[in-house]
Every structure is written in structure tokens, then in C-alpha cells.
Amino acid sequence: MISYFKTVGSELTRLSKPEPGCWVSVVEPTPDEVNVLIEQYGLDRDFVRSSLDEEESSRVEREENQTLIIVDTAVAEKQDETFLFYTLPVGIITTAQYVFTISLKHCPVIDAIENGAIRNLQTMHKTRFVLLLLMRITAGFVQYLKQIDKISYHIEKQLSVAMKNKELVQILGLEKSLVYFSTSLKANNITLEKILRGRVMKLYEEDQDLLEDVLVEVKQATEMTKIYTGILSVMVDAFASVIANNQNTVMSRLTVITIIMAIPTMVFSFYGMNTAHLPVPDTWFPTLISVMVTVAVASFLFRNKNK
Known part of the structure; x- marks a missing residue:
């Protein structure tokens, strides 16, 4: 133009x-x-x-x-x-x-x-x-x-x-x-x-x-x-x-969650096997063990998170 x-x-x-x-x-x-x-x-x-x-x-x-x-x-x-x-x-x-x-x-x-x-x-x-x-x-x-x-x-x-x-x-x-x-x-x-x-x-x-x-x-x-x-x-x-x-912070959080979620899986895996002579083979016992160990590990990880 x-x-x-x-x-x-x-x-x-x-x-x-x-x-x-x-x-x-x-x-x-x-x-x-x-x-x-x-x-x-x-x-x-x-x-x-x-x-x-x-x-x-x-x-x-x-x-x-x-x-x-x-x-x-x-x-x-x-x-x-x-x-x-x-x-x-x-x-x-x-x-x-x-x-x-x-x-x-x-x-x-x-x-x-x-x-x-x-x-x-x-x-x-x-x-x-x-x-x-x-x-x-x-x-x-x-x-x-x-x-x-x-x-x-x-x-x-x-x-x-x-x-x-x-x-x-x-x-x-x-x-x-x-x-x-x-x-x-x-x-x-x-x-x-x-x-x-x-x-x-x-x-x-x-x-x-x-x-x-x-x-x-x-x-x-x-x-x-x-x-x-x-x-x-x-x-x-x-x-x-x-x-x-x-990104490292996100990955560390995901790692903590993965560890915590793996504990119940490990406990119930032992009690899910056809193995005799497991201690207290009742449903409430592995559930109690899973909760106690999960709480203990979670408390430890979060307490030492910022150290």
C-alpha cells in the first residue's frame, strides 16, 4: 500500500x-x-x-x-x-x-x-x-x-x-x-x-x-x-x-508415600502365603502390625524430613 x-x-x-x-x-x-x-x-x-x-x-x-x-x-x-x-x-x-x-x-x-x-x-x-x-x-x-x-x-x-x-x-x-x-x-x-x-x-x-x-x-x-x-x-x-x-521435593514426597504404602503390602503378603506356624494367624493381628509399623515409619520419616 x-x-x-x-x-x-x-x-x-x-x-x-x-x-x-x-x-x-x-x-x-x-x-x-x-x-x-x-x-x-x-x-x-x-x-x-x-x-x-x-x-x-x-x-x-x-x-x-x-x-x-x-x-x-x-x-x-x-x-x-x-x-x-x-x-x-x-x-x-x-x-x-x-x-x-x-x-x-x-x-x-x-x-x-x-x-x-x-x-x-x-x-x-x-x-x-x-x-x-x-x-x-x-x-x-x-x-x-x-x-x-x-x-x-x-x-x-x-x-x-x-x-x-x-x-x-x-x-x-x-x-x-x-x-x-x-x-x-x-x-x-x-x-x-x-x-x-x-x-x-x-x-x-x-x-x-x-x-x-x-x-x-x-x-x-x-x-x-x-x-x-x-x-x-x-x-x-x-x-x-x-x-x-x-522436582526433587516432589520425588522425595512420592518416595515417602511409596515406602509407607509398601509396609501393609509386605505384612499381608506374608500372611497370604500358605505357610504354617505364622504367629497369631488371625485377621486382626496382621492389620494391627501393619498399622503400627506404618505409623512408626511415617513418624520417623516426617520427623527427619527437614534435618
Whole structure:
């Protein structure tokens, strides 16, 4: 789908057709729409394909009068009772008249900007528009990192009673998400530093200050990722130990029950055999012996349970 937006006054307005200085948002484009981008708007074919490649890494490239910036953005999807976090590349292509954002799937950041999440956004100022977009993408990482921290805290509260692998699998999924985040943030940081040198895009003083703020935000998100990764690694080890201890406790209880239940069986087995000269071959005697021995053994086991 191709959508057109332009700042009119101080508000972002959706257009029915493109105008100079507008933002062209491309999400989940069809093959026909891809051809329109290449043939009608003259976008570089390789730039468009790279923007739609799910495995494309973050980078910046310039070809004639077009500049391509590919950055990874954080995405969250709810699966079963938990969230799956991963990253998705978004291509930003600037030309003489337009700014294009191309995404293979729906991206929360792009959707938020289309709904006016950034105030006083000027689509005519292409460089500042791109930098504000990069700031919003980086802020998305921080937002999802905080969600990961809350989810891990909720799982941690269940540690003391956990005897299943469900919580452990959830933590492993969060660790996997943090690996994605860490790799993407490092790649984004390299791309932003290349832009900061001013060789790819012309930066004014205000633009340079904004880009430096974006870099600070990226470094903060990177540090948060490292901290949460360390916390989750410790939690996984502790979680595995807790599960093993809980299982051992259950097994010990089952063992005690098995021993206690075996005593009456042993006594009545002796009296059930066709053997002569058994003491007091009456029904009440083996029953009394079974009860007395069972009570004695049970008392001994439970008294020494916590020693």
C-alpha cells in the first residue's frame, strides 16, 4: 500500500496523490506497486529490493541524487500468553522531491507517525524528517526494552512455585529478543555515525544536534540491552535450579508415600502365603502390625524430613 502525507500548517495531512515535499509511505507493497516506485518515481531498483529484504542489515548508501538509509526497528507480536520481540528493517530513500519509507510489513513506528505521533513534523525538511524518524525508531527500542523488563519481573515472581518449563521457555524467548535488539542497535549505531560525518546527507547545526541526541538514545538502548541480557542469564540459571529443586521435593514426597504404602503390602503378603506356624494367624493381628509399623515409619520419616 502506498500512502502520501504532507505537512499543511502544523498538521500531517493525507494526500490523494503525491506533491513535491511530501512523504511517501510504502507498506507491504504489491509487485505492481514496486514497479510504480521504480518506473514512475525513478527509485533505484536495488534500493527498493534492499528495503524489502527481511534479512537486510542496517546501512547507508548514496547513488546519484538518491540516498538510502536502512535501519532496524523493533516490533512486538503477541503469541499465546506472551510477546515475541524482533527487529524489522525499514528503508528510507530521499530524492530531490520526496522522502520514501519502505517496509515489508506493518511497522508500529510508521503507523504511529502516520497517526500524528510526532508534533510539528515538516515533510518538506527532508533531513530533519529523517532524523525525527530515526529518533522515533530508537525510542521504540527503549519502549520495548522496558516491556521486556516488566515481563521478566512478572516471570521472576513465579520462580518459587515453578515446576514446569513454560516460564523457562518464556525467558529464553526474551533472551533471543535481546540478542536481536543488541545486534540491530549496534548496526544502527554504525549507520548513524556515518550520517553524522555529513558525507551522505547535508547536516545543518540543528540537524547535527538532533542526530547526536539520536546517537545518545541508541547508546542508552544498547546499555539497557546489555543489562537486561545479564539479568535474564542469571534468571535462567536460577530458574533451572528452582525447577530441579521443586522436582526433587516432589520425588522425595512420592518416595515417602511409596515406602509407607509398601509396609501393609509386605505384612499381608506374608500372611497370604500358605505357610504354617505364622504367629497369631488371625485377621486382626496382621492389620494391627501393619498399622503400627506404618505409623512408626511415617513418624520417623516426617520427623527427619527437614534435618
